[in-house]
Amino acid sequence: MHILILGGAGMLGRKLAQRLAKDGHLGGKIISRLTLHDVVMPKPPDAAGFPVACHESDFSLPGEAETLVATRPDVIFHLAAIVSGEAETDFEKGYRINLDGTRQLYEAVRKIGEGYCPRLIFTSSIAVFGAPFPEAIGDEFFNTPLTSYGTQKTIGELLLSDYTRKGFFDGVGLRLPTICVRPGLPNKAASGFFSNICREPLAGQEAVLPVSEDVRHWHASPRAAVGFLLHAATMDSAMIGARRAITLPGLSCTVGEQIAALRKVGGDQVVARIRHAPDATIQRIVAGWPQNFDAKRAVSLGFKAESTFEEILRVHIEDELGGVIAA
């Protein structure tokens, strides 16, 4: 089995590649080859028992997508995207990568023809939804994105369903929750604080909380996200039906509940590293975000996420900190 990951240098792409290297198989089939692609050179995972090819290019350029799929990978993970903040400030770049790039990938697969029909997993986002929201967003809530990023992801989902319906590939769209605790350095993304207030204190650093503790949001761990991707690649896709984009399960909790879990896991001295510094701009942005979902469909399709924030923290401590919390 040959697997292609677009966005292979990103946080999720690296974790997915590492998991594939560890497992050596996917859905009961031996992995014979892995191709990683990104706009910056991806690093191959450690100790893979199969050949790994790494490529660096802009996949929205003419011919790039064709080159990537010419070897006919059996499974394509399309994780490549311009993130929400940048897609909002750089309108043309957002559309070029998130819409044109995605469409060119789909087209490249379609044009191979000859019965080639890979499983194609597209990571979408809860940004396909726009306020006002119900208390919990159900599987049939409509897509009215309020950002260019959300618009681009919604279009990617629509094309995914149409190309799948036409038999050009076997598409699965995944609307990921916010990934928390995100490893790496703090960033300036408006959603960054959800992870920062856990990651930094657990590592002995101070973190800034720019919103009030009653802000509610929708989370899943990086480990759960890799699980979503693997399940999407191996599940019986006939069960999905015509509506190929799936709102994934996650955990809805408030910042206050995050902090309570952090106290339980790390004690008062960890929580004391959170500095409250309200930021009106971030408060306003976050107020327009989804807070809770009722992801019945995904659960019935076998997707699994954490059920407590404590569990999310323990995953982080295990996977990123070698089990050690900074004193």
Next chain:
Amino acid sequence: MHILILGGAGMLGRKLAQRLAKDGHLGGKIISRLTLHDVVMPKPPDAAGFPVACHESDFSLPGEAETLVATRPDVIFHLAAIVSGEAETDFEKGYRINLDGTRQLYEAVRKIGEGYCPRLIFTSSIAVFGAPFPEAIGDEFFNTPLTSYGTQKTIGELLLSDYTRKGFFDGVGLRLPTICVRPGLPNKAASGFFSNICREPLAGQEAVLPVSEDVRHWHASPRAAVGFLLHAATMDSAMIGARRAITLPGLSCTVGEQIAALRKVGGDQVVARIRHAPDATIQRIVAGWPQNFDAKRAVSLGFKAESTFEEILRVHIEDELGGVIAA
């Protein structure tokens, strides 16, 4: 006021142009100029009291959209599209015209900049919805198209909202009911029979009914459709909010109810010209179409349609047949 109509040679484009010529003004402003464009040369409306320029080209070709908007029309009616049947059989052509063409038009407007922000009316379709449906589709039902045409129209709506949000134009998306009774010759739309079984018998010709009489569908007359377009061009668009695509009002009735109205209006000899010839392919396509809507939002925004099928037939007899039914 300068008005541009894309799809100006189509049924709706011609009727709209004729109405503009008759009125001489739009929303209280004198029309100073009308530009008609289509892939076949449009004919200018009769007796227009303003200059009418007619252009023939493929607006999806590079540079065409830029040329069309270079004169900065105040109102753009974008009615140009590959119809559902053809978009389904010719995948590439459907995407090239309905997606790329639409996007290039939006891009051409955006790239002018300099505060240019025309009212842009985009005709969408109830094909943005896909079965299974509730008894009546409400304003917040989700878009899960089951055709390439419906996918393309949904994408056109999403882009319309995003470009409007960004201030590049002032977009209004109109999800037209099926236009009935459609004058002229049958086109490639699978929905053609809804009109054929009225138009041909009223003109003394035989028509084929390929579905059973219990098929329910959603209709508005060409006259109502022109009314929708004019209202969309002149209404206070601030009332629409962020969700720029509007499901328009229409009349929900069965083919049997259509025939009963036809009998009332034209008598048994007219109805006898309908030949029942079930077509499994059309039956299957139509089974996936919406049957009824609850278009509260459009009604509250001032859009109006017919309330009986008899009324729709009388509009046709008045507007197309000079009041005369074939004996």
